[in-house]
Amino acid sequence: MTWLVTGGAGYIGAHVVRALQKAGLTAVVVDDLSSGHREFVAPGTAFVEATILDGQRLIDTIQRYRVTGVIHVAGFKYAGVSVQRPLHTYAQNVEGTRVLLAAMHETGVGRIVFSSSAAVYGNTDLDLVTEDTPKSPTSPYGESKLIGEWLLRDQEVATGLAHTSLRYFNVVGSGYPDVYDTSPHNLFPLVFDALVEGRTPHINGDDYPTPDGTNVRDYLHVADLALAHVAAAQALEAGRPLERAYNLGSGSGASVRQIMDAVARVTGIAFTPEIAPRRAGDPARIVASGELAARDLGWEMRHSLDEMVASAWAARTAAVES
Template sequence: MTWLVTGGAGYIGAHVVRALQEAASAGETHLRPVVLDDLSSGHAEFVPDDVPFVRASVVDTAAVRTALAEHGVTGVVHLAGFKYAGVSVQRPLHTYTQNVTGTAHLLEAMADAGVDRIVFSSSAAVYGTPDVDVVTEATPTAPESPYGESKLVGEWLLRDQGVATGLRHTSLRYFNVVGSGAPDLYDSSPHNLFPLVLDALTSGRTPRVNGTDYPTPDGTCVRDYVHVADLAVSHVAAARALAAGRALDPVYNLGSGDGLSVAQVMATVARVTGTDFTPEVAPRRPGDPARIVASGEAAARDLDWVMRHTPEEMVASAWAAHQHTI
């Protein structure tokens, strides 16, 4: 018995794979991971040598169906997708193909193979710009980008498939995922804040802030920043619960209850790296809401969700991993 991790060669997926490996090594052999990734943004070297790796896209139903059968898959952690909110505004059709069509094809293959458990990578982008200080799972969804819309549709697909086939599922709504749980696993996104800032510093450039005129205390976006290793722990907890037949809520926020502004993150980076700088100011990015901070109380209750890392530790671990890209 194994769990298929789609997007398992990516930054978040690779951490989930290693967390599943740790669980399997501790005796939970039914949680052994298998990776499916088309390497459009992932890295083959992120996949451990002893983890089976299928190079394929979730859009390829036949390839997914074969992988499920050949590896004795009993559950799926679905992280594969196009994850850039700002870019999705310029590439809506690509975003929907990867995130909506891909999820539908995955669910079709799962139904054909009799695999009835899935943990879905959703996003805080489903909330758009909420009018509350702290988001909960009951906060109305109002996505403001094709990316956020595609993630919400993904949740609906799971819900409807659950009604139709008895699929057991839960969706984890991510906030800003940062840091590293191992020096060889780094965030290589060309759009995420941490890699952009660290790459600028190592290249001798000044980091940029996208927008300083938001309705926030210092004018920069406010977000929950959560450590990727903490996120991975909760994915394993969700897989474990579904494997055991325990009931889970349809959605969980993996949030801190607090937030940091982009300016505060910049100041933390300067302290941790010992590099003093004043960020350049760039225009806002399309699709970026001013503030999203969420309560993680439900996930703490059911999915072992704990903020185990301080902002300084998040930056330090990201900085250590970034050295492997130089």
């Protein structure tokens, strides 16, 4: 069995590819390198530089490598920026998914694991969201991910597509010293860049209705997330029944201020973060239950917050030194 990983040269996708290979599965990567890095792709892995908006390239790749399933990680993933760039977000995340599904249908590939997002829930007063929590995304990014789930659902009705979607929020840490988060918008890279450059990290808003006034999120180690994608792929491959969506949540979450405290503790660099304005489209709190994923996918949080920070910092400092 061969799995096509869209976005497989990105931070998350590269971890998924290596987890697939460690599990004895074959991976093929399609990535346009708009935010991914060719060097993140493990040596010997088939790589095609292409956008998922190019349906013919997808068809050619699927046929050439005899792909039997897809893990769809590619997409524009920045909730705050999506508010300023809604059309770009929809083109990448909605049209890109439609084109991918069309290529899969054309080539007879009937299995897909979709990297969705907890952003589909938007703001909620619930202490813990479940898969049945009403969906009310607050950004074009969250909306685009929800539409992606709808596309899979409708294609299942039309063609019998086997699928599941994994909803998660902040992905951090590193499983390999040569793969790290390079996003210019994510919290960990922003904090680390500031520390490396001698600047003071900042918090976007401290007036949210949370215990310490800063956003509360699920923070997941990227290696744990990758294992969940592989478990979902293996389940689809074996024909086991899966829910249409799973939350990959911690059940407790952590605030941005708690993250800052952990960074200072792990790196040994003392600092007091500056307070900046809120980012548009950022919900106050999203913490999800991972109960269903634990039941069906063996999902669990295998890393503490300090371990997440430590692995991310080690990879970041290794990159600086190289």
